[in-house]
């Protein structure tokens with residue numbers, strides 16, 4: 086007799102049987118609808134095949150996310166998953182290095198993303214946001230996504246150059262090249278063969294990436310004589326001088342920092358504004374808190390913190406992250422084989438009813454107040470936050486996981502205190518998947534008036 090349990094254990098979860106090209110095209114052009122149809126038919130975890138990619142298990146099950154993100158690199162790695170964009174990252178990027186080198190270089194980057202150096206930037210960030218808002222048109226619609234990109238890019242470049250940002254002639258070039266890379270990367274990922282086509286987006290990415298490396302190296306060399314200087318560039322220049330950072334790793338680290346942090350945080354800001362502007366009571370409370378200011382300054386109050394948590398839950402800016410398996414992994418009835426990829430559908434994960442345990446009902450509703458609930462002992466309820474994966478998980482969890490919400494809260498408060506924003510449509514915009522990001526399709530058009 087066949088032991089069906091053991092047969093299933095050697096199998097992947099079920100999934101569509103259509104040709105890989107059809108599955109690939111549906112995932113590319115209608116990812117939301119396709120993923121929804123697969124979830125309804127096959128459940129939280131299903132298998133897809135797309136051309137030129139290993140077979141991929143898609144999942145919105147937080148238990149599988151916890152399992153595979155906590156396994157060591159020898160079993161489950163982000164390297165092969167992230168290597169789809171290796172032409173952009175470079176060989177020493179945190180997205181592709183592993184083991185001791187990964188842990189060591191991560192420690193070098195953290196001081197600009199956590200703790201006193203971040204808190205000391207509150208007024209600088211708020212000031213940049215106020216200046217940006219003061220310059221927005223009062224007559225024509227303003228698209229907040231574009232404005233947030235410009236603002237966050239400026240802030241990220243300031244993280245890199247520190248207090249030198251206004252004086253260093255290389256800083257504006259770094260900003261321009263980072264923006265070129267953001268705009269051209271998706272096309273290159275989708276059409277890798279175009280690397281042979283003169284003038285293609287792929288070639289523009291390669292050229293911009295080379296120029297960015299040259300620029301960062303020139304900036305680091307100029308600082309080497311004066312002990313590195315301020316900002317991330319200073320930290321990394323010093324680390325390279327005393328052997329804590331490999332000679333050829335500096336540019337790859339900075340590029341990961343800029344590209345990992347810039348579009349994601351700008352997307353989070355635009356989505357948060359969009360949700361807030363379509364919930365008048367929540368907006369009024371946010372405006373009150375922004376005008377009165379938190380204890381420590383802009384963005385420090387509990388309501389804006391709750392707003393940002395709820396927005397990141399409902400509109401996670403990075404909708405997918407993944408791992409490649411190097412050894413088989415057993416999960417429930419399945420035995421996921423070595424070589425398979427596992428991809429996590431983050432918005433679907435966050436909208437599961439069980440992801441809210443302790444935080445009220447209606448997972449599809451925007452309700453910041455759910456994050457203010459206190460348990461009987463007076464402690465803030467955090468609900469099933471372990472089933473949220475806004476920032477990925479395990480040893481590769483996003484290093485910007487506290488910096489990004491800090492920036493979002495600070496910018497929100499500064500903008501709301503400076504201007505009055507009103508939405509130009511009657512409901513929040515449709516979220517679409519662009520590369521790995523979940524963005525509001527029309528870029529959040531608003532009207533702006535002085536407060």
Ligand code: HEM
Pocket residue numbers: 154163179180181191198341342343345346347349350353401402403405406407474475476477478479480481482483484485486488489490
């Ligand atoms: C709301 C904003 C952000 C979101 C949603 C986000 C999301 C993510 C996700 C999902 C990952 C993959 C983690 C994994 O594989 O487990 C990641 C990795 C990463 N992020 Fe972020 N991120 C944000 C902001 C930032 C910022 C501000 C920075 C830096 C300034 C940053 C730098 C990185 C880097 C370097 C990695 C690679 C980490 C590694 O593999 O060690 N991100 N991020």
